[in-house]
Amino acid sequence: MNIINKLTLRHLKENKRRTLVTIIGIIISVAMITSVTTLAASFLDLMKRSTIAQNGEWHFYLQDVNKEQIEAIKQDEATTTVVLSNQIGYALLEDSKNKYKPYFIVKEYNEQGFKQFPFELNEGRLPEAADEIVIPKDLETNGGIKYEVGDQLTIDVGERYAMNEDSARPLGQTPELNFLEDGTLSEILKNTEKKTYTIVGKVDHPAWETWEPGYTIFSYFDENLVSSENTFSAFVAVKEVNQSIYNLGKSLAIEIGIEPESVSYNNQLLSYYGVSNDDNIRTTLVSLSAIIISVIVIGSIALIYNAFAISISERARHLGMLSSVGATKKQKRNSVLFEGMVVGLISIPLGILAGLGGLGITFSIINSLIQNAFDINEKLTIIVTPISILAASGVSLVTIFISSYLPARKASKISAMDAIRQNQDVKLTGKKVKTSKLVRKMFGIQAEIGLKNLKRNKKRYQVTVFSLVISIVLFLTISFFSNSLQKSVELAQGSINYDIQVQTTYENEEELKSFAALDNVTEYSIVNSTYLNSWIDMDKVPGENIQSDSSLNKDGKKLYGVFIQALDKASFEAYANSVGADIEKFKDTDHPTAIVIDTFVYQNFDNGKITQEKSIYTDLGDKFDLIQQDFETEQETFVNSIEIAAITDQYPMGNSTAGFGTLTLVVPESLFEQLVLQDEYQYQMTDLFLNSSDPMKTQTEIEELSESNLFISNIFSDRQRAEQLVLLLKVFIYGFTVLITAISVANIFNTISTSIALRKREFAMLKSVGMTPKEFNKMINYESIFYGIKSLLYGLPISVAIMYLIYTSLMNTFSYDFSLPWMAILFTVIAIFMIVGAAMLYASSKVKKENIIDALKMENI
Structure with missing residues (x-):
């Protein structure tokens, strides 16, 4: 290791506060990027598992296919599994205490069906032969009829017909029952066939059977006993789920000789793979994801850049001293780049671990909340993908390189004397520090001095304003996105607010x-x-x-x-x-x-x-x-x-x-x-x-x-799923809002306190020419106001522009008027002035007690 790098390491160790602030800033930024990408993968994984647990794992559905067509489906290279299902018919359940479920509904599934569909076995085993069945557990609790495992069940299975209709068409699977005025059932069964089954087990009531007009009993579908004339239903799962699945379903239907329009898709499950046959929804999801991720990534980049900008500003004198003892421009530039590399090697792994650890803690809290509130078994688990780690590392490395290279290039060009004196950022031309006479007339000489100082120290002023602007944009964007999400879900759910x-x-x-x-x-x-x-x-x-x-x-x-x-x-x-x-x-x-x-x-x-x-x-x-x-x-x-x-x-x-x-x-x-x-x-x-x-x-x-x-x-189950989705999204959205706000406040405090600390000699000079403590406080207050006004002038328009982009994305699927979150904007305006004021007061309080003579003698902090 050469002497310049050794000096850089020693300088980092000696300036522990500045080094720690830089490292923490990068750790938080990397953690945010890691959290966003990992959260998306984890959340989609949860919704996939939840949907599969409720409705089974299948991607599209074909009805009325025969044995030969099933063989063609199985032979297709895209197919992984095929679930075969057949509804035998209805059998009257005379002793049922639930008049809305007066039937047995007999359905058959092949062996794969009992694996792919979520059958929760309570007692016994699943059927393995055509004369075996499992019955739902709620047949006893809801219907008042008790059977034991091993009992024989003999029933007449047929088709439902309404008594008051002359039509020869059966009622099929419609859940609506026909009653007479006295409340008795006005339906009959026709084309019945006597069947005898052995009960081999009991299962929980399947979630997908909510609306059936009877209790579904499940038997085994033996493909070897089916003739070529029989037709049944096929639920198909494919190897790779992507947007081409809709073309795959249609082409497969044409290949086996059925209408392409008869193919039904498991759209709920497919949507969690990012696949949709609705162009509007797909466009909305892609554009929204791009906007939100871009905002968070840009915010993270800004945090890293600010941390280095402050670091290099404080290191200017150190670089000047290196130049005075013979360091070349290349050596000075490499010194700053080496610092970026060291800080990156420390902070990027810690940031990734912090992001994953934070999600793990959040998931543990959310999982218990979900299970208690919604009675579900699925849990959020951390899904770490190579893309999420590479994205966080890549963005952070590029940002660190740019954040260190640009200041390093500038620092290499500064002469030794200018760097040691630290006057490279101070602009003393009259044009640069000229202020309006109106400022002095309205607010006094203190305001004018404060404004001139901001103009003189333009770089530090811009860094502070940039931090404030990023804070405003991040907070308002996330707030608007949260409100828009709630509005969109309410529109999609309608006015359903009951169970x-x-x-x-x-x-x-x-x-x-x-x-x-x-x-x-x-x-x-x-x-x-x-x-x-x-x-x-x-x-x-x-x-x-x-x-x-x-x-x-x-x-x-x-x-x-x-x-x-x-x-x-x-x-x-x-x-x-x-x-x-x-x-x-x-x-x-x-x-x-x-x-x-x-x-x-x-x-x-x-x-x-x-x-x-x-x-x-x-x-x-x-x-x-x-x-x-x-x-x-x-x-x-x-x-x-x-x-x-x-x-x-x-x-x-x-x-x-x-x-x-x-x-x-x-x-x-x-x-x-x-x-x-x-x-x-x-x-x-x-x-x-x-x-x-x-x-x-x-x-x-x-x-x-x-x-x-x-x-x-x-409608409890439908409402439950919608509320579950909104709850999870809100928790993470507000979690990011709180995190972003905390990071921004810390960044603003660090920027302003560093800026104030670097101005000790200036404050001492003002006091030496007669500025009283009261006038000094006025100057600081006016500077706070200027910071706040400037940041709002930039931050609010940028925020509104991003809000409108989010609104435009949502309008691909929804349609409602654009409205600004006025309460959030008002809160932001108040918060900005409070944060800046507090930061200025905190920083200035540390220099008030400085001795004027000692401060004037100081070359640097």
């Missing part, structure tokens, strides 16, 4: 109240609904609504459908408070008032976008005349007038999304009778929407307690 919906006729409201009192119910809302019409002036009708069903346009008005949603007292008060409505306005039953929901969400089938649209333009105090329209006789019956007391885009608990030519009015239940015609037929329905700590148990209890015809919809 179970129980629907009945208006007369059975008391029965619904008994369901709401069940032990596991955590929240509920009882909604009475009716449907009316109203003629709306065209100037209040949005453009898209005018075009929808123009036959309803007449005399400058459009006939709207009006959904009336009447909430129970407690639910209405909670909803009214959440949208900022005055409860008192709804208590006068002689003058009905309502909350109007003026927006709705729909999917545009022309471009595939999920869009939020206005349903009506209305103002507080507007009145609507509600009518009942008989479209056959064109007779109109006036019902009542209703006044708008509040306007919102938030839906109450329950799915009540309107559409084109319709709107939703929310009223308290006390007004419902005012909006219903007496002695006339009018649509009326009552729904119970509830959330439960155990939705499956609550559904079972409702079915057991029910004494009337009810429609029960349990």
Whole structure:
């Protein structure tokens, strides 16, 4: 090792604080890049495993294929496994206590099917012959019928037909059951065949069987017993999952002689491989990933560059001394590059380990949260890919090289005397330090001195402003991305904010109240609904609504459908408070008032976008005349007038999304009778929407307690998956936000404190010519303001530009208006001035106690 490198190492050791700050800055930057890439791989792996655990591992599905076609599929070089499935039919289950599941559904799977699909065996074993079956565990807990392993089961298996239809077509797998008015089943089985099975095991209820009108029992599909005329279903898994899978499925279908359109794809699982047949979604994911990763990588590069910029600024005098004893330009440049190499060799491995370790700790916390909140077995595990490690190392190495090479090249050109005196960055020309007279008149001489100093020390000033700008951009970008993500998920999920919906006729409201009192119910809302019409002036009708069903346009008005949603007292008060409505306005039953929901969400089938649209333009105090329209006789019956007391885009608990030519009015239940015609037929329905700590148990209890015809919809699993996704993304997004904020604050403190420390002689000189402590504080405060204003002038426009890029990416899939996160911007403005002010005060407090004479004598800090 040559003498220059030895001196560089000694200098690093002697300046421990500066060296440590540089190393920590690089470690954090490398950790961030490593975390982002590893997190993406780990998160996608979790979603893949979760989807496979719920729906099985298959990539596309072919229906009604025969034995010869199956052989062709198996021989295809892209195929890895083929699951064969066959639904034998339905068998009546007369003793079932669950009237919504009155059947056995017999399905067969081959050996591969029991491996690829998530069968959780509770007792016994899986079937190995065509006369063996496994039964679901909930047959006893939910249906009240008990069988033991080893029992013989003899059933008549056939096809479902509705009694009141003459059609020869069977009902197939539709989950809707046909009931008579007295609640008895109005279906029969035809083409039955007696079958005897031996029960060899019990399994958990499969997640993909939620909506079936019976309990599925699974038998073994023996391919050797199948004739060439029989057809069945094939679930195919391929070797490599990429965008070509859609062409593969179609070409395979054509090759074996079936319609390409009949191929179905496991789109949920494929999406976690980054594969989608929706160009809009694919474009959105790619562009969003590119923007967010670019922002984080640029932020990380900025942290590394700033750390070296500060380091080289402090080392200028040291380099000057090397030059004074004969060091060449090349040796000085190599000294700085050697420092970069040493720091990189230490910090890059530590940064990678820190990133992986931080994710490991985060995953351990998140896993317990997920398992407790959502009752799932899958865990987030760290998936380390070569790409993530190479990306973090490569970006960091290039950044360190650039960050050290540019200052090194400049430092090599500085003369020995200039470097020792440290006046290379000080610009004393009048033009460079000229300030506006307005500054002095408005803020005084202290502000002018502070501003001139920033202009004199332009490099240090720019480094500080750059740190602040990066902080603003990172924070606002991540904040906007988080808000946009939440908005997009809400649009995609619609207004589904409940676990179970129980629907009945208006007369059975008391029965619904008994369901709401069940032990596991955590929240509920009882909604009475009716449907009316109203003629709306065209100037209040949005453009898209005018075009929808123009036959309803007449005399400058459009006939709207009006959904009336009447909430129970407690639910209405909670909803009214959440949208900022005055409860008192709804208590006068002689003058009905309502909350109007003026927006709705729909999917545009022309471009595939999920869009939020206005349903009506209305103002507080507007009145609507509600009518009942008989479209056959064109007779109109006036019902009542209703006044708008509040306007919102938030839906109450329950799915009540309107559409084109319709709107939703929310009223308290006390007004419902005012909006219903007496002695006339009018649509009326009552729904119970509830959330439960155990939705499956609550559904079972409702079915057991029910004494009337009810429609029960349990969407807990769908809602669970959406909430799980949002929760995970939010945790990591806000985690990165906190990390970025902490890094930025530390970087700003380091930059400003170093800058202040290098100005000890300057401050001593100002004090020596009469500047009082009060005036000194004013100067520091004004400098803080200038820093803040300058950084905001750059940071806010850049942030808005990146926000719009994110918005544009999301608009490939969604459609809603662009809006700035004003609260986040306000918080950022306040935070910037607080951070800069605190950093300036902290740094200046350390130089206030310096003796003027000693400070003037100092050549360097």
